[in-house]
Amino acid sequence: MNTDRFHPLVQLIDRLSLHSSLSSEDRVSLFELPYSLKLFEAKRFLSSKGDATDHCHLLISGVAYRYSVSDEGLRQIVGIHTPGEFLDLQQLYVGTVESDVRSLIRCEVAAISHGLLRQLTEERPSIGNALFTSMLVELSIAREWMLNIGRRDARTRLAHFLCEFAFRISSRGLTFEKKYEMPMTQEQLADCFGLTAVHVNRTFKGLVRDGLVERSKNGITIPNWEALVQTAGFNDRYLTLRNRTSPQY
Amino acid sequence: MNTDRFHPLVQLIDRLSLHSSLSSEDRVSLFELPYSLKLFEAKRFLSSKGDATDHCHLLISGVAYRYSVSDEGLRQIVGIHTPGEFLDLQQLYVGTVESDVRSLIRCEVAAISHGLLRQLTEERPSIGNALFTSMLVELSIAREWMLNIGRRDARTRLAHFLCEFAFRISSRGLTFEKKYEMPMTQEQLADCFGLTAVHVNRTFKGLVRDGLVERSKNGITIPNWEALVQTAGFNDRYLTLRNRTSPQY
DNA sequence: CGGAATGTTGAACCGTTTCAAACGGAGTGG
């Protein structure tokens, strides 16, 4: 299970969950989100462990995706979540949630009460900072996705997504893998780019034929990273953001 | 000139710019961004008034847009900025900016030094909160745009954009206008949806033919708001977010 | 083993693009 132990927010939760004083109040709890379950549904059957609607949920390990559905019933996946990202931060505020989150593989999730989260961000600026930074990165990714969906052709879209996915699941680029699990169906991929599953299939085959990616069961390998990056027009700029003052967590 | 004087951040700047103690140190300054100027370029010729790269810029009045350009030179507009939004908040952190901002009409912009902004957010949680909320709303809008670009046809995309634009330039829905200025060329509109200017033209004509919108010079009017909303599948949910604790600014 | 979900393939179709040409209005200089 991929866990980004280097991520400041994940480290924070690690420490908080060990804190006996806090865990006795049951304000930070870890739980498991099985394969392909909606966070919304998970909250339901977790309500026995306390009011889950008053908690924010941080992804500790695994991968999840966020999607919306149009009036015609077409699904658009609007983002991929990797460890260190909050899945429902907007719950801190009043406002209907317009998108839902579903796990792509088995995930570990930490539930933090709104109260504790507010307290933490106000008392320790570095935590608020980390939250803010992660939000800025998500926004930056969202903008890149708009460019991907709106202005690139199918082949480039797929290649670009594969590059981003490879980069993001390798914890902060430290353990970068040329071979990784890609637990997404072609229909899910299609919903990421605004394409059809059928067309994703053909496009994928094209990339394989040209030797840019190789497919095995539940996984893909990238034999020539540079070649894929070039056909994708991929640049990892938009995926990273560091604090100027380098705070300690 | 449309100014959202109700926006908490705009109000804050109003007060700060009046504060003699602060303005003497020249840490908050208002300036004007002429028609169709890149914020980046504006910063250049403003550097005489201090180091503009160490400032964040808040939109006080007017409308601006943010765009990226693909490798093939195709432009994608990834967002519209209305009063109360920061244009370069990511500048607080290290990280190459992957998108640029350009004014759509004449804008007023407030420049706040990074130092003051950090100080404000740390000392007054309600301000940090407002910043955070505005970031969440931007993210929410970005996700809706992905759905728009990826999963709706041209007609619906245009209708949806017109609804959102109408809603956003009417300050927080208080002075909602059925007739408003639409200072965007069809090419800019096309770059918002990932379409061609030519196709936007045809699609626009279709909407006009069906009586859903009317066009005049530099402005459009919506004779039947409900009809447009329905063809757009528009719901303003994703545009608003209120703080649960209702802080005072 | 059986059924459901996912992947694969082909052919016809269609929404959008591309290219090219013409049109209109605004601004400018003679």
Added chain:
DNA sequence: CCACTCCGTTTGAAACGGTTCAACATTCCG
């Protein structure tokens, strides 16, 4: 005041990328 240019809009015809539908193969999983 006209001629000129520039920019955005408009229109048509052909081409194309991606969709749709339908059938079949394969894998997964109870």
